[in-house]
Amino acid sequence: MFASVARLPSLSPKAKETAIGTSYPIPTTTRRVLLLSLPISSLMLYTTPLLAAPVPKYDPLTPSEKEASAALSRRISDAIELLEKGRELQAQGDFVHALDYFTQVVKDYKDFALSEYARVGRALALYEVGNREEAITEMEDVSISLKGYPEVHAALAAALYADKHAPLLAENQFTIATLLDPHYTDLSYVKDTRHWPPSLINSLKHFITLS
Numbered sequence: 001m002f003a004s005v006a007r008l009p010s011l012s013p014k015a016k017e018t019a020i021g022t023s024y025p026i027p028t029t030t031r032r033v034l035l036l037s038l039p040i041s042s043l044m045l046y047t048t049p050l051l052a053a054p055v056p057k058y059d060p061l062t063p064s065e066k067e068a069s070a071a072l073s074r075r076i077s078d079a080i081e082l083l084e085k086g087r088e089l090q091a092q093g094d095f096v097h098a099l100d101y102f103t104q105v106v107k108d109y110k111d112f113a114l115s116e117y118a119r120v121g122r123a124l125a126l127y128e129v130g131n132r133e134e135a136i137t138e139m140e141d142v143s144i145s146l147k148g149y150p151e152v153h154a155a156l157a158a159a160l161y162a163d164k165h166a167p168l169l170a171e172n173q174f175t176i177a178t179l180l181d182p183h184y185t186d187l188s189y190v191k192d193t194r195h196w197p198p199s200l201i202n203s204l205k206h207f208i209t210l211s
Contacts, residue, residue: 095128136164
């Protein structure tokens with residue numbers, strides 16, 4: 001008879017399940033190998049952030065509004081160029097051609113505020129070329145639209161005294177001018193700095209000396 005062999009004790013179903021389900025940590029080397037074995041496209045899902053779609057720039061102006069703005073800028077530049085050219089000719093003593101430039105600004109750009117300053121230059125040039133009545137009318141108008149602009153008040157004072165023989169009105173205008181800018185009591189200032197025409201300088205001289 002064979003000797004009886006000792007039998008191992010049988011495990012209960014629950015014990016077998018516990019033994020089989022026991023998990024052990026995967027070594028670090030194994031994890032690295034698994035990571036390197038993944039496709040590159042899969043890795044990019046984890047390493048590359050999603051790119052946001054570009055946000056369109058907001059432009060508050062329509063194409064027609066842009067064109068209108070550009071056209072306005074060109075008109076302003078042209079008006080300033082004409083005004084500066086008139087002043088340059090005035091400084092050179094060429095009042096005949098200066099008058100042409102000042103008149104063009106007044107005629108073509110009367111919707112701009114700077115046209116009022118062109119009217120001042122135009123009035124001075126008119127006075128010099130001999131059209132004193134129109135010059136004084138222009139000065140009177142501009143003394144209202146540009147009230148507080150000392151040059152036009154001083155010029156009007158000189159013209160009212162010399163040509164209209166109105167000393168009281170002239171005195172009122174000159175008081176406004178000199179309160180704002182005392183330089184207009186100096187004949188060299190209006191000649192060398194403001195570039196007044198000789199005829200108007202002479203009228204101002206008569207007013208200041210009451211001659």
